[in-house]
Amino acid sequence: MNQSAANNLQDCIQAVTPLDRATTSAIQARLDDLTKPQGSLGRLEELALHLALISQNAGRGPNPKVDPSRIYTCAADHGVAAQGVSKFPSEVTAQMVRNFLHGGAAVNVLTRSAGVELRVVDVGVAHDDFTADVPDSTMLLRRKVKPGTADFSFGPAMSEEECTEAVAAGISLAEQAGEEGVLAVGTGEMGIANTTAATALYCAYLGCSPERVTGPGTGLSAQEVRHKAEVIARALSVNSNALPPAPPLRTLAALGGLEIACLTGLILGCARRKLAIVVDGFISTAAYVAAWKIQPHVADYAFFAHGSAEPGHRIILDQLQARPILDLGMRLGEGTGAALAIPVLRAAAAMLNEMASFSNAGVCSAT
Amino acid sequence: MNQSAANNLQDCIQAVTPLDRATTSAIQARLDDLTKPQGSLGRLEELALHLALISQNAGRGPNPKVDPSRIYTCAADHGVAAQGVSKFPSEVTAQMVRNFLHGGAAVNVLTRSAGVELRVVDVGVAHDDFTADVPDSTMLLRRKVKPGTADFSFGPAMSEEECTEAVAAGISLAEQAGEEGVLAVGTGEMGIANTTAATALYCAYLGCSPERVTGPGTGLSAQEVRHKAEVIARALSVNSNALPPAPPLRTLAALGGLEIACLTGLILGCARRKLAIVVDGFISTAAYVAAWKIQPHVADYAFFAHGSAEPGHRIILDQLQARPILDLGMRLGEGTGAALAIPVLRAAAAMLNEMASFSNAGVCSAT
Numbered sequence: 001m002n003q004s005a006a007n008n009l010q011d012c013i014q015a016v017t018p019l020d021r022a023t024t025s026a027i028q029a030r031l032d033d034l035t036k037p038q039g040s041l042g043r044l045e046e047l048a049l050h051l052a053l054i055s056q057n058a059g060r061g062p063n064p065k066v067d068p069s070r071i072y073t074c075a076a077d078h079g080v081a082a083q084g085v086s087k088f089p090s091e092v093t094a095q096m097v098r099n100f101l102h103g104g105a106a107v108n109v110l111t112r113s114a115g116v117e118l119r120v121v122d123v124g125v126a127h128d129d130f131t132a133d134v135p136d137s138t139m140l141l142r143r144k145v146k147p148g149t150a151d152f153s154f155g156p157a158m159s160e161e162e163c164t165e166a167v168a169a170g171i172s173l174a175e176q177a178g179e180e181g182v183l184a185v186g187t188g189e190m191g192i193a194n195t196t197a198a199t200a201l202y203c204a205y206l207g208c209s210p211e212r213v214t215g216p217g218t219g220l221s222a223q224e225v226r227h228k229a230e231v232i233a234r235a236l237s238v239n240s241n242a243l244p245p246a247p248p249l250r251t252l253a254a255l256g257g258l259e260i261a262c263l264t265g266l267i268l269g270c271a272r273r274k275l276a277i278v279v280d281g282f283i284s285t286a287a288y289v290a291a292w293k294i295q296p297h298v299a300d301y302a303f304f305a306h307g308s309a310e311p312g313h314r315i316i317l318d319q320l321q322a323r324p325i326l327d328l329g330m331r332l333g334e335g336t337g338a339a340l341a342i343p344v345l346r347a348a349a350a351m352l353n354e355m356a357s358f359s360n361a362g363v364c365s366a367t
Numbered sequence: 368m369n370q371s372a373a374n375n376l377q378d379c380i381q382a383v384t385p386l387d388r389a390t391t392s393a394i395q396a397r398l399d400d401l402t403k404p405q406g407s408l409g410r411l412e413e414l415a416l417h418l419a420l421i422s423q424n425a426g427r428g429p430n431p432k433v434d435p436s437r438i439y440t441c442a443a444d445h446g447v448a449a450q451g452v453s454k455f456p457s458e459v460t461a462q463m464v465r466n467f468l469h470g471g472a473a474v475n476v477l478t479r480s481a482g483v484e485l486r487v488v489d490v491g492v493a494h495d496d497f498t499a500d501v502p503d504s505t506m507l508l509r510r511k512v513k514p515g516t517a518d519f520s521f522g523p524a525m526s527e528e529e530c531t532e533a534v535a536a537g538i539s540l541a542e543q544a545g546e547e548g549v550l551a552v553g554t555g556e557m558g559i560a561n562t563t564a565a566t567a568l569y570c571a572y573l574g575c576s577p578e579r580v581t582g583p584g585t586g587l588s589a590q591e592v593r594h595k596a597e598v599i600a601r602a603l604s605v606n607s608n609a610l611p612p613a614p615p616l617r618t619l620a621a622l623g624g625l626e627i628a629c630l631t632g633l634i635l636g637c638a639r640r641k642l643a644i645v646v647d648g649f650i651s652t653a654a655y656v657a658a659w660k661i662q663p664h665v666a667d668y669a670f671f672a673h674g675s676a677e678p679g680h681r682i683i684l685d686q687l688q689a690r691p692i693l694d695l696g697m698r699l700g701e702g703t704g705a706a707l708a709i710p711v712l713r714a715a716a717a718m719l720n721e722m723a724s725f726s727n728a729g730v731c732s733a734t
Contacts, residue, residue, distance in 0.1 A: 099723055332408055347476075
């Protein structure tokens with residue numbers, strides 16, 4: 001086993017601290033003195049308050065910023081794809097990574113449009129022929145732990161050591177982001193069959209039933225969804241020794257994916273560095289739940305970008321009492337929801353930092 | 368009467384044509400060939416399709432753009448403010464215009480954050496002392512028809528001539544925007560007591576009852592909301608000859624506001640120029656309803672930025688079968704919702720224009 005990965009993980013878990021909220025009322029007073037009826041910017045005010053708390057706790061001062069912001073789209077393959085749980089063959093994971101590196105995927109376009117940086121992380125892509133003709137080498141980060149997980153309907157997807165390595169890779173991404181001055185980090189993923197892994201994790205961590213939270217992913221029929229739920233039920237049964245009260249990392253190893261484990265580490269690492277974390281959709285939220293089970297204080301740094309059209313996402317967000325910023329009926333992943341939500345966070349921060357107050361603008365406040 | 372304003376309005380109404388939707392299936396096929404599961408970008412795909420139809424109908428080609436985009440924040444005062452229907456005194460309209468011109472209001476910050484241009488239009492501000500120390504003269508457009516409306520709880524807010532002049536001013540703004548290459552126009556407004564005018568218009572145009580759609584605006588108590596609803600009921604009674612089946616312009620004159628009438632013209636003018644119209648919140652939607660009653664084809668060019676926290680807005684949007692892009696619990700107006708929605712439209716257009724297709728990216732499509 002890679003002892004340094006395990007140490008990194010333990011160090012990180014211990015270094016995540018909850019937000020000190022002592023300045024909440026001072027920030028709220030500042031928001032209330034801006035030239036607008038109190039509370040009239042709704043969620044934007046809540047987001048600004050949250051960002052300001054993070055900024056203050058991080059020692060970055062009272063004016064929060066989200067730029068530079070960056071999305072990490074982590075890619076890996078899943079052995080369970082062999083069970084026919086996706087409309088797409090496994091080869092598409094590598095093909096989409098190639099597409100990312102050529103700038104033609106949705107997350108490329110949406111990050112460009114939003115002024116957000118993009119990094120693509122190979123944590124476990126099986127068919128890595130995409131490396132042949134990469135036009136932008138700084139975009140690709142090679143962190144392959146192994147070329148895809150084992151089929152978890154027969155046994156654990158990963159060993160705990162492999163899982164720890166993938167988590168540690170995510171932690172190191174957060175370290176790097178912090179070193180490079182990034183202030184908001186979005187999660188993204190690519191991995192054929194990874195809604196199956198995410199759903200299995202929800203069932204394990206949150207006690208959901210596969211029938212209730214299994215959805216069509218990239219476009220399964222009702223019958224195919226039933227088959228997928230059966231595969232997940234079998235995986236839960238085969239890996240019963242990895243279910244709670246087993247440690248959350250064992251659950252992640254048994255039922256997760258390499259990209260999900262990497263995102264779990266990314267979330268833990270960002271929480272340690274007190275960076276705003278923008279959790280994308282259905283799969284990213286599973287990585288968040290794993291991180292939250294490992295270290296509950298990650299909740300203090302998380303923003304939920306959007307409610308996915310994958311039906312289980314709403315159930316999970318409700319259970320987490322998490323309110324997504326956007327609700328655009330999207331179910332693509334890659335980080336596309338995070339790319340759309342970051343401009344809203346940017347606007348929230350700017351509002352707090354740049355708006356005039358009633359007193360200095362000479363505007364009468366409410367009677 | 369200003370005959371040229373009336374002629375401009377008639378010309379504009381006649382020149383608005385519905386969208387030819389013959390290319391819908393071709394655009395849909397293009398969307399479906401992009402490297403993502405079909406339909407997985409949800410609303411973003413619908414918005415892209417709508418933008419592409421507008422672009423094609425305008426002769427601007429198959430690749431829609433929203434930039435440059437611009438918000439017109441139209442300001443005016445309301446005689447009905449004397450009835451105590453707002454938490455803020457009328458003077459705040461002018462004070463906020465001054466705030467706009469100094470760059471310190473919410474709409475300034477949010478348009479800057481979003482890369483959207485801003486113009487502030489004085490259509491009828493009563494206290495125009497804000498002109499003394501204006502730092503950015505290109506931001507202010509002087510189109511004052513008169514210094515505020517009459518109190519419509521005693522009679523019409525405006526004469527039909529004045530209303531026509533304000534509508535014509537809005538049409539000319541759209542013309543100017545079109546000449547200057549603007550491709551998406553957001554609506555914004557500032558006018559103390561204008562939720563009262565907007566609510567009265569909804570009651571008149573859509574047959575809503577004042578009790579049902581009157582809300583707290585900038586922050587009235589429940590008792591104050593009841594008073595506001597009574598004022599609106601009285602206005603509807605006093606102006607009964609302006610209710611349908613009276614012509615919609617007469618209704619607008621009796622119960623609207625100068626900024627609402629200007630926005631009505633802006634919407635009509637943008638529809639004529641086939642520009643994407645981004646309707647902001649509760650008051651802007653009332654201007655939209657007026658424009659739609661005058662010329663139903665404006666619906667083909669309209670996007671609804673957000674669902675306002677002003678409770679009546681959801682009722683009205685449902686009645687219009689309009690789905691807002693965002694739902695952030697905002698109720699400020701000024702164009703703040705439009706400023707947040709334009710980046711989503713920009714992302715939708717970029718997605719259609721820039722994403723790789725399955726064939727050219729070498730990605731397998733679904734089985």
